[in-house]
Amino acid sequence: MTKTQKPPFIWTNVLVLGITFLMAITVVPLYGIRTGFDAFEWTVFGVLLMCTGYAITMGYHRLWSHRAFKAHWSIRVVCAFFGAGALQNSILNWSADHRNHHKSVDNPDVDPYAATRGFWYSHIGWILRDYRSGRHSFIQIKDLERDPVCQFQHRHYLALAITVNLVIPLALGWWHGKLWGTFLLAGIFRIVVNHHLTFFINSLAHIWGRRPYSTKNSSRDNPLLAIFTYGEGYHNYHHSFQYDYRNGIKWYHFDPSKWMIRALSWVGLVNGLRTAPRLAIHKAKLETQRERALNRLEANPALEPLRQRMDEAYQNALTALEAWNSSRQEWLEQKHVALTEKRESLNLELARMKTRYRQMKSDWALQLKQWQQVHRKLMHSMPSA
Ligand SMILES: [Zn+2]
Ligand SMILES: [Zn+2]
Structure with missing residues (x-):
C-alpha cells in the first residue's frame, strides 16, 4: 500500500453505521410525520438511550478502561449487556483502543482516534476503514481479560447486541401494538443518537473548548458538550487525571455519570472511588x-x-x-x-x-x-x- 492509498473499508462497520444513519434521517422522521410516535415509544427510546449511554460512560469508560472504581458483579453485568447494545464493539476491544488513546494521545500512528488527523477521522473515519490492520494490541488490557463478565461479553457480543437492538424494541413494540414505530425510534434512532454522542468525545472534545489543566495534548473542557455526553465533556481534566471517577470535579459541573457512580456507592453497589489529589x-x-x-x-x-x-x-x-x-x-x-x-x-x-x-x-x-x-x-x- 502506497502512502496515498487509503486502507480498505471495513464493510460491516460501513453498512451498520451507514444504514442506521440513513434510516435515522429519512425513514424515522417520515414515520414520525405520517404515523407519529406516542409517549410509550418515546419512553422506551429514552430509557434505552440512558441505559446504553451510561453503560459506555460509566462502564466501558470509567470502570473498565480507567478502573476509576470497583463495581459489584450485578452492575458489571448490566453495563456489559447494555454496552453491547450501544454497538461500539466489546468491552475488551473498546478498552484496548481507549487505553492506547490515552497512552499515545494525538500521535497519528498510535492513537486509534487521533484528533490530529482531523474531525472526520477522530469522529468516525477510524471505524470505517481498516487503519490498524494487524496492529491491534490487547497488551494494555491483561487485567480485563481476567474479568469473567468481560470475557463472556466478548464471546457473545453479537447475540447481546441483537437482543438489545432488535429483540427488546421489537418485543416491546409488539406488546404495545406499534411494532415498527417502537423499533424505529428505540432501535434505529437511539443507536444513531448514542453513536454520535459518544463519537463527539473523540472528535469535538479534542477540538472545541478550553484547556485549563494541560496544553500538552488536544483534549478540551467543554461544559456544553458535557450536557450531551453524560458528563464526559470535561475532557481536558480527564486526560490529566484519567483515573478520577469524576470528569467534572466541581459540584455544579454537569456530570451525571459521576452522580450515578456516587449514588451507587451509597447503596454499596460500587466502591473504591478514586479521585485525584x-x-x-x-x-x-x-x-x-x-x-x-x-x-x-x-x-x-x-x-x-x-x-x-x-x-x-x-x-x-x-x-x-x-x-x-x-x-x-x-x-x-x-x-x-x-x-x-x-x-x-x-x-x-x-x-x-x-x-x-x-x-x-x-x-x-x-x-x-x-x-x-x-x-x-x-x-x-x-x-x-
Ligand atoms: Zn480523549
Ligand atoms: Zn478516558
Whole structure:
C-alpha cells in the first residue's frame, strides 16, 4: 500500500453505521410525520438511550478502561449487556483502543482516534476503514481479560447486541401494538443518537473548548458538550487525571455519570472511588496558567516589566497552596486519630489544627486571587509599542 492509498473499508462497520444513519434521517422522521410516535415509544427510546449511554460512560469508560472504581458483579453485568447494545464493539476491544488513546494521545500512528488527523477521522473515519490492520494490541488490557463478565461479553457480543437492538424494541413494540414505530425510534434512532454522542468525545472534545489543566495534548473542557455526553465533556481534566471517577470535579459541573457512580456507592453497589489529589489538580491549573503567561511575555517584550510581579505572585500562590494542603492533611489525620482513639487530650490540639487549616485556606484563596489578578493583567493588557 502506497502512502496515498487509503486502507480498505471495513464493510460491516460501513453498512451498520451507514444504514442506521440513513434510516435515522429519512425513514424515522417520515414515520414520525405520517404515523407519529406516542409517549410509550418515546419512553422506551429514552430509557434505552440512558441505559446504553451510561453503560459506555460509566462502564466501558470509567470502570473498565480507567478502573476509576470497583463495581459489584450485578452492575458489571448490566453495563456489559447494555454496552453491547450501544454497538461500539466489546468491552475488551473498546478498552484496548481507549487505553492506547490515552497512552499515545494525538500521535497519528498510535492513537486509534487521533484528533490530529482531523474531525472526520477522530469522529468516525477510524471505524470505517481498516487503519490498524494487524496492529491491534490487547497488551494494555491483561487485567480485563481476567474479568469473567468481560470475557463472556466478548464471546457473545453479537447475540447481546441483537437482543438489545432488535429483540427488546421489537418485543416491546409488539406488546404495545406499534411494532415498527417502537423499533424505529428505540432501535434505529437511539443507536444513531448514542453513536454520535459518544463519537463527539473523540472528535469535538479534542477540538472545541478550553484547556485549563494541560496544553500538552488536544483534549478540551467543554461544559456544553458535557450536557450531551453524560458528563464526559470535561475532557481536558480527564486526560490529566484519567483515573478520577469524576470528569467534572466541581459540584455544579454537569456530570451525571459521576452522580450515578456516587449514588451507587451509597447503596454499596460500587466502591473504591478514586479521585485525584487536590494539590495536583490546583498545581496543574496554576502551571498551565503560568505557561500561557510566559508564552505571552515571550511574544510581547513590552510586557516584560510585569514578569517580576508574575513570578512573585506565582511563587506565593504555590507556597500558600502547599501550606494549605499540608495543614489540611495534618488536621484530617489528627481528626482520624481522635475519632478512633477517642482521646480527650487530643481535642485541644485538634481545634488548633483546624484553625490553622482554615487560616491556610483563606491565605491560599487570597494568594490565588492575587495571582489571578496579575495573570489577567498580563494576558489582557495591550503591550505598549
Ligand atoms: Zn480523549
Ligand atoms: Zn478516558
